Amino acid sequence: MKHPIQQKIENLRDTLHKHNYEYYVLDNATISDYDFDMLLKELQALEEAHPEFADENSPTQKVGGAVTKNFETVVHKNRMYSLDNSYSKEDLLDWEKRISKIIEGEITYTCELKYDGASINLTYENGVLVKAVTRGDGVQGDDVTANVKTIKSLPLKLQGDFVDNFEIRGEIILPLDGFNQMNLAREEAGEEIYKNPRNTASGSLKLQNSAEVAKRPLDCLLYQVLTYNNEFTSHAQALEKARTVGFKVPETIKVVSSIDEVVAFVEYWDKARFDLPYETDGIVIKVNNIRQQEELGYTAKSPRWAIAYKFKAEQVSTQLLQITYQVGRTGAITPVANLEPVQLAGTTVKRASLHNADQIALHDIRIGDEVYVEKGGEIIPKIVGVDLTQRPADSLPTLYATHCPECNTPLVRKEGDAKHYCPNEYGCKPQVSGRIQHFISRKAMDVDGLGGETVDLLCDVGLIENYADLYALTYDTILNVEKAYDSEVSGLVYQNKLQITIENAIFGLGYANVSKRLASLLASKIEAIQDLLHTEYTLEPKDAEVLGKFKRIFKHRYEIVLKQNLSEFVALKGYVSLSDFLILKFNGKEKGANLFDTSFDELLNASKQIKYVDELKSIAVFEDKYEKFNETISKIANRRVVGIRETGAKNIIAGIKASKQIPFEKVLYALGIRFVGETVAKKLANAFKNLDALFAADFDTLIAVDEIGDRIAESIIAFKNEPLNQVLIARLKEYGLQFSLSEEVLQNQTDTLSGKTFVVSGVFHKVSRNELKKLIEDNSGKVSSSISKKTDYIIAGDNMGPAKLQKATDLGITIISEDDFLEMV
């Protein structure tokens, strides 16, 4: 058993590592900065109280970022640090006390805004910009010179005299105006909008194409000059000189001589910051005298001579207009507050997350309430409370959604789970598409050429509805498939009120984007929609092409659907889509009957199984809110068309074909069995060697495998017992995917290390850490991340931490070198 404090420390480190990765590498934070900082402080306090659990890789000891593989890695000449945070005047006074013990003489401070973007280190030689490198992990960063050179306000060549060779540091930011304009354009194009300026600035720097970067209105604000010959005596003096030769050093910087003055500066900017053209998340206070700075030096992570003061999140109040529900890829439901638009920290806020039913109940949040909205750092705003004094007299408590907004299935909530789920795994559109997107993702089948948007498109037009369908796609069926997307209406436009005529069906099926005019022309010559397949038309070339496309997709769908009758079909999939329903319902009716002359109500009543309501949603809008519907229809003129052209089609088909070679463990991961992540999939693949053996294993056999617990075993059994999965797997086998480990892999596996547990620590020379781990696993050994009594060997590289070494010696564990280990295998 691990010491509970050690366990807690390790959990905190894991959590913080994950958030660092999301924040710095993915540019996609999932908790607020404030919450992040509080977790970090908790970890700091625990580590201070328990030095025996110290680790040089802890998030408290290192700058949180990382280098990416996309750029050349450059080692910084001078390390780049983070900043210590403070939140109150007391924190600032404590800091002053700490530094006064180390340095002598008067202290003056500079106060600067903390610009919220991505840090950059610029190297100038003989007055010319030669290199721009991101902070990375503080020791080394990404060389993004080409991208940075596109920033117009940054001098590539200095005007006037400055130091010959120097480095200068600053923040690449995206001013609010530019950010809002970028988002406006994306909103109009129907694209997902950017979360916040910081993410977008940081993401822009990492783009591969500098021409794209040049289109973004980035700016660079400078905050520190590093020289080699003591050219400057104070920080402020260096910055002012830098300004005169063309660097953008904000005029907001101020030199003061007491913490009281610092506090006044903070208080002023806490209000005035909202009038700034860019975002700031705090103030940076620095010791102004450079000699004093040098005396103070650095901790592992930050300079002792500087501290950040972080502003509290801003709050506003606004009216809650409506609560809607979003369905995630796993079926998880997230309630979303639709708000009366309000300005918050420089951006217009229209929506906020409500998290889950408990949160709504906790604050008793009701539609019509005046609610307090807060931007916790940078992620989407949240509702933190209700102004009860403003509550309307007739307000009613919120009734949480009972049915899935996408497929109308009753929602479920498992004990101990905060979220509701839509259980209609195989019939709910976001889940269906999500599962396919997981299947093709990089760590799974790694299908090149196919992305999330295209999967959505292929699902929407009905070409695929599970991952096996991917392998039935051909170049011809996907070429020129396209669909127009807009915010509300997904395709069906009912002109004759609620009548579905052939004309409307052709228009509404969404295949190939047939125009209203063409639909009516096509409908005029036929009795039933399937007549389209053999009726001759004389058409303009453009129309003929559209009809060709329509026929291709329709025929494909038609053939799939007609293989079963309606009840079998429903039994198999749990739902039918509207288009499938139409095909099934009207197949075989006598020619002459007006097959599509069915009212919407009739249609809905006739089949309670229609759950694929994407198409039907527009009708609900039509019935409830005629005006809104009209407004939406008018937007159709600005629809965004997503389509597949020649090159795209070729790449998709090639990518799908190539994925047949992806090794078994990845295929297993791709199947999307609950709780079977990448590592578990690898374990299972190694233990059972092929899918048949895995699926033949009973519960006890499964949990006998190292690290496979009840939950995973149950999930595997549930998966293999699901008839639809059986059909899918059978199809995938037929298509030739890898369902067993390759001969080559099997040959490299031995039992040499069976029963032995290893901990790998430090830096290695001959093989990488990951290769070491793989070697251990291939030879049936076990890798553990921490030292305990169960550890048999520690493979120690360079720089193994002293705490680990001590612990290993205490427990009497054998420490071996890289070479010793390689001998063993």
Ligand SMILES: NC(=O)c1ccc[n+]([C@@H]2O[C@H](COP(=O)([O-])OP(=O)(O)OC[C@H]3O[C@@H](n4cnc5c(N)ncnc54)[C@H](O)[C@@H]3O)[C@@H](O)[C@H]2O)c1
């Ligand atoms: N929400 C999350 O998941 C998450 C994850 C990781 C980090 N974070 C946030 O990021 C912060 C840590 O990030 P960090 O290590 O980049 O530190 P930081 O942002 O707190 O401070 C260091 C950085 O401030 C920047 N800076 C801006 N103006 C400056 C000025 N005038 N002078 C000096 N530096 C200036 C520099 O780029 C410097 O690298 C945490 O406080 C946390 O809130 C959040």
Ligand SMILES: [Zn+2]
């Ligand atoms: Zn659903």
